[in-house]
Amino acid sequence: MEEQSVPVATPSNISPTLSPITEPVSGKFGIKTAVIMVALVGLVSTGGAVYYLTQAKSPRKTQPPAVVQLPSPTPPVLFLTLQSPQEETPIVDGELLVRGKTLPATTVAIATGTDDTIVESDASGEFADTIILNGSEDTLTVTAFSDTGEDQTISQPIIQQ
Secondary structure (H helix, E strand, C coil), rough: CCCCCCCCCCCCCCCCCCCCCCCCCCCCCCCCHHHHHHHHHHHHHHHHHHHHHHHHCCCCCCCCCCCCCCCCCCCCCCCCCEEEEECCCEEECCCEEEEEECCCCEEEEEEHHHHHHHEEEECEEEEEEECCCCCCCCEEEEEEEECCCCEEEEEEEEEEE
16 A cells, blocks of 8 residues: 655745735625624624513512411300399489490490480490489390390399489
């Protein structure tokens, strides 16, 4: 087999017209085309960066949390008790202290044949008021009214001495 020799490039056999440093760009693409392409690549890159940064700062749309409906609590049952006066308690000097208990913040009407008053029970459900009596015998009526429209009534005779 014969050996073939490969030509070796030396400074003396390199053509000066092939030097990329000394020759201007020419051929299919000119300088203007190269500048326009670099500008387009820059615009596309800048647009992509702006889009990315804008998306990172804007809030993500998410589903609102599910609303769980809890069963409404059963309202307390209206009650009414009188602590004073007790049935057929003798009354002296025409004044009567009426004291009792019901649900908290409940409207209570206290009435006799000669005096009517409305009070509201406190945070523990207690109420009290003094009414004036003019007759020797009367009926005390105490009624508690709930927010749901219920009412409870206690009536008892009052005897003055």
